[in-house]
Amino acid sequence: MKKYIKIEEYLETQSLTKANKNNKITILFCIISILCLTVIIFSLYNIFNWFQDNSKIRKIKSKIDDDINLNKIIGEGEIVNPTDNLNSNYWYYVRFPFYEVNFSILSSKNSDTIAFIHIRNTNVNYPVVQSTNNDYYLSHSFNKEKNNAGWIFMDYRNNIDYLSDNTIIYGHARLDKTLFGSLKNTLSKNWQKNKDNYVIWLSTPKENMLFQIFSIYTIQSEKYYITTDFIDDSSKKLWLSTMKERNIAPIDTPVDTNDKILTLSTCQNNHGGRIVIHARLIKKQIRK
Numbered sequence: 001m002k003k004y005i006k007i008e009e010y011l012e013t014q015s016l017t018k019a020n021k022n023n024k025i026t027i028l029f030c031i032i033s034i035l036c037l038t039v040i041i042f043s044l045y046n047i048f049n050w051f052q053d054n055s056k057i058r059k060i061k062s063k064i065d066d067d068i069n070l071n072k073i074i075g076e077g078e079i080v081n082p083t084d085n086l087n088s089n090y091w092y093y094v095r096f097p098f099y100e101v102n103f104s105i106l107s108s109k110n111s112d113t114i115a116f117i118h119i120r121n122t123n124v125n126y127p128v129v130q131s132t133n134n135d136y137y138l139s140h141s142f143n144k145e146k147n148n149a150g151w152i153f154m155d156y157r158n159n160i161d162y163l164s165d166n167t168i169i170y171g172h173a174r175l176d177k178t179l180f181g182s183l184k185n186t187l188s189k190n191w192q193k194n195k196d197n198y199v200i201w202l203s204t205p206k207e208n209m210l211f212q213i214f215s216i217y218t219i220q221s222e223k224y225y226i227t228t229d230f231i232d233d234s235s236k237k238l239w240l241s242t243m244k245e246r247n248i249a250p251i252d253t254p255v256d257t258n259d260k261i262l263t264l265s266t267c268q269n270n271h272g273g274r275i276v277i278h279a280r281l282i283k284k285q286i287r288k
Contacts, residue, residue, distance in 0.1 A: 053149040057178045060142050064127065067105050070118070072097045077208070077285035081258045088254065090212060093199050094283045098208035107205075110142050114160045117152065117169065118201040121191055123182040128169055128202075130154040138172070149174055157228045160204050163281070164228045165236055166261045173266040173275065180266035183275050186216050192249045200262060200279050207286050211262045211279035214253035217246040221272040226265065233257040243278050255280050 077098065083090045101116040106127045115128040129137055129151055137153035140146060154160065155168040171180035185191045198213040219225070225243065230236035236257045244255065255261075260281040268275045 053147045054174055054176050054178060056145070056147055057141060057149045057174070058176075061126070061178065064106070064109075064142070065125070068102045068116075070125070071100045073100045073208075077210075077283045079283050080260070080281050081256070083254055085254075089195070089198070089251075090254075090282060092195075093210065093212050096199055096210060096283075098210065098285055099201050099203060100208075101203045103203075103205040110144065114154060114204060116201075116203045119183075120197045120199065121194065122185050123177050124152075124180065126152045126171075126179070128152050128154055130156060130158075130160070132156055134170065138170075149179060152179060155226065155228065161206060163260045165230050166226070166228050166239075166263055168226050168228065168263045168265060170265050173268065180264070180275075183264065183266050183277065184268075186277060187218070187248070187275065192216075198249075198251060198253075200264075200277075202262060203287075205287065207284050209281055209285075210283040212253055212282045213249070213277060213279040214251065214255050215243045215247035215276075215278040216249040217276055218248075218268050219246065219274055219276060221274055225263065225276055225278075246276075253280065 077094075079094050082094075099116075099118055103113065103116075106113040106116070110127070110129060112129040112131060113127050114130045116126070117128050118125050127142065129142065130153055131137055133156050134153070138150045139148055140150065142151050150172050152169060152171040155170070158164050158167045160167075173179070173183060174181040177184075186197075191197055200211040200213065202209045202211060224239070227239060230239060240255050240257070240259075240261075262279045262281070264277040264279075266275050267273065
């Protein structure tokens with residue numbers, strides 16, 4: 001037997017069902033809106049902090065530039081591991097002058113200061129620090145304040161007074177080209193076609209050093225290129241050969257197992273990509 005309901009009851013039931021659906025949609029909309037608003041606020045907070053961190057780094061850098069006033073100095077120095085090929089660019093680069101750095105001022109600002117690095121046609125012109133680990137200066141600036149921009153620092157495994165087979169310097173690649181952000185310049189054809197760019201100046205409280213770049217490339221994060229010492233010459237020879245094969249720049253700089261290597265490493269992107277530069281020591285000068 002069929003059961004009949006009054007039209008008023010039916011309409012009331014439909015109205016309640018529709019109201020329940022509307023309430024659920026409203027609640028869902030509110031939840032989504034709150035989540036979106038939370039994401040927007042969090043993103044704006046991160047963007048604000050990013051600008052704040054970069055601004056602090058630029059101020060620190062500007063003060064350092066004012067205090068130390070880099071000057072070129074003429075000095076023969078000692079050539080290192082010279083090549084017999086008189087047509088090699090080695091002989092062109094060893095004529096480059098050194099830079100004089102006031103380490104007394106830098107050390108008074110940060111006792112972790114161990115070196116100063118300079119690269120042509122980039123913004124790399126910074127004191128280099130070193131800690132007991134490779135984490136601290138990823139999130140602390142030169143004045144040791146918390147800063148996600150970090151600073152330029154040397155691998156804790158290295159010793160600046162007794163160079164390893166491979167000495168490694170790290171730094172964040174900031175989008176405003178502070179710290180190692182301008183190392184992206186080295187990937188451009190305009191930068192690479194300038195012969196004078198393929199040198200790195202590294203000064204320490206004890207000596208000035210000049211390095212000749214032999215490889216520039218990008219790669220996913222790995223441990224091989226940041227090997228600091230090798231068990232024997234054959235291991236180092238293989239490593240050097242691998243690093244040279246990765247090179248994307250129009251250079252053919254000879255290297256051998258007697259060379260002391262300087263490696264610069266920075267982020268290329270947020271997906272583990274790295275920009276890597278390798279250079280060999282070609283000249284040094286004891287500081288007075």
